[in-house]
Amino acid sequence: MGELTDRKAIQRCHAGYCRQGAARGLVLAALVGASLSFAAVARPLQQTTNFDGDRAMADLRKQVAFGPRVPTTKGHEECRDWLKAELAKSCDSVFLQPFTHKWSRNDKVLPMDNIVGEVNWKDATTRVALFAHWDTRPTADQEYDAERAAKPIPGANDGASGVAVLLELARVIKAKPLDKSIGIRFVLVDGEDVGPGLDEMFLGATHYAKSEGRKGDYGILLDMIGDKDLRVPKEPNSARLAPKLTNALYEHAKAVGLGSTFPDSFQGEIYDDHLALNEGGIPTVDLIDFTYQPWHTLEDTVDKCSATSLFKVGKLLETWLRKSPVWKP
Template sequence: MRLRSASLLSLAFMLSAAAVACGGADVAARESAIVAPPGEFDAAAALEYVRKQVAFGPRIPGTAAHRAMGDWLVAELRRRADTVVVQEWVHTTADGQRLPMRNVLARFRREAANRVLYLAHWDTRPISDRETDPALAARPVPGANDGGSGVAILLGVADALKKSPSAVGVDLLFVDGEDWGSFDTGTDVLIGSKYFAEHLPDADYRPVFGVLWDMVGDSIPVFEQEAYSVQAAPEVVQRVWLTAQRLGHGAVFSSRAGIEITDDHLPLHAVGLRVINVIDLDYPWHHRTGDTPDKVSAKTLGIVGSVAIALIRDL
């Protein structure tokens, strides 16, 4: 279910500005057809944020790397946001481990009723369970794309808002514990987003729309319309995809219906927040040891970041 079909890839390229016959096109040629937009979002800085995160080591809850990354994140955001709210708690796993958890919420124009919520998970997976070799499967995921890319988008947005404040309120939420446990059984995953849903920052917290940015750095990006997002908040899917098309990224933000993906938007749906998931699961290093910064593209980060910023400026 994760493999992109050849026909879809062809369609995406027929729709792209560079409309070339792509039968034998190699990866580099296809990637070069995607032009990163100039503008407020600094794609090179975003790629540096990915490298910085990976350099801490795997951000597995309970480890020194996780603590150091969390401290860095809070410090970086305090330099950019009006208000930084840190939610700290201990999560007890199904097998009795006690994990220190931290969600970080960076708020811009806290008083504004008209708000946007962006979120990404900042933890990384303790095991590479998509590896077939058991020795590799036991290793942690480096989390350049899975974790790192979404955080980099949010930090790049924070930089842009620091330089040029928005007319509307913006909340950047970094959730912990997304990737700890089993998605098959739903055990000890989405920990931070569940906690946030139960501890919203205001009693009447209701952003106009929200976007979860996850795995948004692949060098050949295609974002299909994730099925739970379409079911729960179709108007938000429309808003995001139309904005991407207007910026010339209709080939990257495909109008094709995607599969259902269990991710941090689901606990937010459960409390009525209109949040969608922008995700490209078609990434060969997903939950593998090869999820390293060389697989993440500044061009892709630039495209996604420009859409994220345009959505704020347009609201």
């Protein structure tokens, strides 16, 4: 995509995210229609959670402490090894899914790795893939100053927040296992934010979607969900490509007291990892708050993030996965 000249423009497409006017969201809302209802008799929803927002926040800080997680850097390598080791403490198995990309910026081949942790994956009848990207943007392209724009972002919210939630969720599930019918994959994708254009983004998700084997009956993607003023309306591409999942998840959010954080309304259209995943046959919803002002700047730092926000997202996922009957696409 070209340089964004007007940062206040209604449409922001520069780095893979496209925000458009509310009119399209209203049209999509009409197309999607009413939320799902279930004929089966369900147990009362679990309102409480074992998810620890402070512990997730510590994981966010740890990632940022490695420095920018840009492919080929020391911080990227060290963070990868730490993430793999952390997942191994909670999962049945953990493996790397390596891939490469020749970067247009310098013609260098970038080695990258998706990090995949599995819980009850082989024996499950319903397999849920949970996604977050762990890499960070090589350039702070939303900075006005050219010198600052050439630097890599810290990636506290855009890079570390979704991963932090998944690490803590893995611990919670380890301590209190889910129903035996459910299998979980924690998929930490690399190369989401390489850029500069869309053709060099979502690389890890695209690689995962094209991989062999059981990739998940459905997926939930977390991206930029740690900011202090968290509000995550429905994302139009999610509603269009995975309508049943999107409606059911937002209906559940309301049922467990998270309706104000996950309102039944639409934000602008987002280009993110979920597009490649849906195209690869995995119905996937993108949970993202794209009103985050420090996006792709050097101000995307730990102090902009909140343990409370991480807790809310963790609560949504944990209670969703413990629903009875188990949700199926």
